[in-house]
Amino acid sequence: xxxxxxxxKLPWSENILAFQILYLSVLKxxxxxxxxxxxxxxxxxxxxGDLEDxxxxxxxxxxxxxxxxxxxxxxxxxxxxxxxxxVQGKIIAAKYARENKVPFLxxxxxxxxxxxxxxxxxxxxxxxxxxxxxxxxxxxxxxFMPEGSKTHMGGTMRLGSRRTYFKVPNCKSAxxxxxxxxxxxxxxxxxxxxxxxxxxxxxxxxSFVGSDETGRRMEVIELPSHPYFVGAQFHPxxxxxxxxxxxxxxxxxxxxxxxxDAVLQNYGNASKLLPNGxxxxxxxxxxxxxxxxxxxxxxxxNGVYSNGNGVHH
Numbered sequence: 001x002x003x004x005x006x007x008x009k010l011p012w013s014e015n016i017l018a019f020q021i022l023y024l025s026v027l028k029x030x031x032x033x034x035x036x037x038x039x040x041x042x043x044x045x046x047x048x049g050d051l052e053d054x055x056x057x058x059x060x061x062x063x064x065x066x067x068x069x070x071x072x073x074x075x076x077x078x079x080x081x082x083x084x085x086x087v088q089g090k091i092i093a094a095k096y097a098r099e100n101k102v103p104f105l106x107x108x109x110x111x112x113x114x115x116x117x118x119x120x121x122x123x124x125x126x127x128x129x130x131x132x133x134x135x136x137x138x139x140x141x142x143x144f145m146p147e148g149s150k151t152h153m154g155g156t157m158r159l160g161s162r163r164t165y166f167k168v169p170n171c172k173s174a175x176x177x178x179x180x181x182x183x184x185x186x187x188x189x190x191x192x193x194x195x196x197x198x199x200x201x202x203x204x205x206x207s208f209v210g211s212d213e214t215g216r217r218m219e220v221i222e223l224p225s226h227p228y229f230v231g232a233q234f235h236p237x238x239x240x241x242x243x244x245x246x247x248x249x250x251x252x253x254x255x256x257x258x259x260x261d262a263v264l265q266n267y268g269n270a271s272k273l274l275p276n277g278x279x280x281x282x283x284x285x286x287x288x289x290x291x292x293x294x295x296x297x298x299x300x301x302n303g304v305y306s307n308g309n310g311v312h313h
Contacts, residue, residue, distance in 0.1 A: 026079055026107070029240035033253040036245050044069055048078075048089030070096060075103040075256035078110030080188065080235060084133040091117045103228040103255035105248060108188065111221060111231030112142045115193055118206050132191050141201075143194045162187050164210045164219040164234065171209040173220050173230060175264045176247035183210075183247075185234035192233065193218040228255035 034041040049055060050066035070076070076097040078090050090110070094117040097104035106114040112130055119128035119141045127134075130142035165182045166174040177183050195216040198208055210220030210232075223229035230248055240246035245253075254260040 025235075025237040025240075026077065029237035029246045029249040030077075030253065032240045032242055032245035033249040035242070036250060037253045037257050037259055039253065039257050046070070048086035048093065051089040051092045052086075073102060075252055076105075077252070078104075078106045078113050080108030080110065087113070087133055091120070095121055098223065098226065098229060101227050103252050104226075104230065105228075105252045106221075106231035107235060107237070108233060111233055112191060112193065114221060114229070114231045115141055115201070115206070118201065118204070119197075122204050122206075123200060130191055139197075141194050141197050142191050144191055161185065162234065163213060165213065166210050166220070167215075168207060168209040168222075171207065171220075171222055171224075172228065172251060172260075172264060173209055173222060173232075173248065176251045178247075185232070185236055186238040187234045228252060228260060 031041050046066050046069050050059075050062050051070065052063075055066070056063040070093060076093050078094060090113045094104065094106065094110075094114045096102065098114075098117070098121075104114070106112075116128055116130060119125045119139060125139040125141075127137055128139040128141050129137040131137065131140045131144055132142065161184050163182050163184050166177075166180065168174065169179070169181070174180055193208070195218065198218065202208060205223065205225060207222045207224055208218045208220070209222050211218055217233075219233045221231040228251060230251065232248055236246040236248045240249060250263065251260060254263040
């Protein structure tokens with residue numbers, strides 16, 4: 001599953017951000033950011049596999065609908081996950097967002113997907129992959145963590161709060177965290193970017209702006225030439241709260257709604273970000289004609305508008 005969002009071209013007071021969401025924590029993080037940015041969150045559901053060529057042959061209508069949603073989006077989220085199902089579709093979505101300057105946020109596996117796509121498309125390493133999906137790849141840009149065990153069940157993940165140090169102080173991510181030099185965020189993963197390939201990536205324009213204390217475990221990526229193309233190995237959605245949205249989700253929503261420059265200029269201080277959308281650090285939710293800040297329907301999920309199509313696994 002991958003997540004898309006779009007900003008419907010309606011009058012300002014009726015602008016709607018539409019996302020395809022799977023995890024509740026991701027949904028809530030997007031909702032928190034949307035409230036601060038004064039946008040309505042609308043959920044759409046799209047399976048990443050529907051973007052793949054095999055779907056074009058087997059179910060052309062499904063393929064066409066998935067691509068229409070992606071092409072109509074103003075932002076793309078590729079979340080965490082395990083296994084190789086839908087991976088090619090996620091790579092396709094990351095490529096579309098990168099090439100078409102669509103705001104993008106990759107979380108955990110989503111960041112790894114962005115790295116794989118960059119290796120394949122920009123570095124020309126057509127068989128580049130994660131060893132999770134292709135153990136025999138000649139260009140393993142994502143690898144199993146050295147401290148992990150492939151033979152023991154349980155307790156093999158890198159879990160819990162870990163510190164990320166920003167290596168590029170003026171990058172978008174650091175500014176969104178309030179010009180922080182480091183940030184503590186929660187992790188849940190077994191694979192990571194191959195540190196031996198980092199110089200090759202950075203020489204081609206992909207910036208690894210955040211890493212752990214050793215400088216070898218990559219935590220945050222950005223494309224400086226892109227309006228908003230960010231990936232995080234950690235899960236920023238886990239610490240998002242009402243009135244205090246996750247920094248990276250706020251950046252995504254702000255970029256999709258044309259507010260990123262204002263957000264960055266205020267260095268991620270939520271009480272100062274959007275004076276017309278905040279009061280004393282608390283979000284102001286505008287009352288629309290239907291009396292609701294978050295539009296709902298028969299497909300409503302936790303106050304967020306849905307098309308009612310359900311989740312594709």
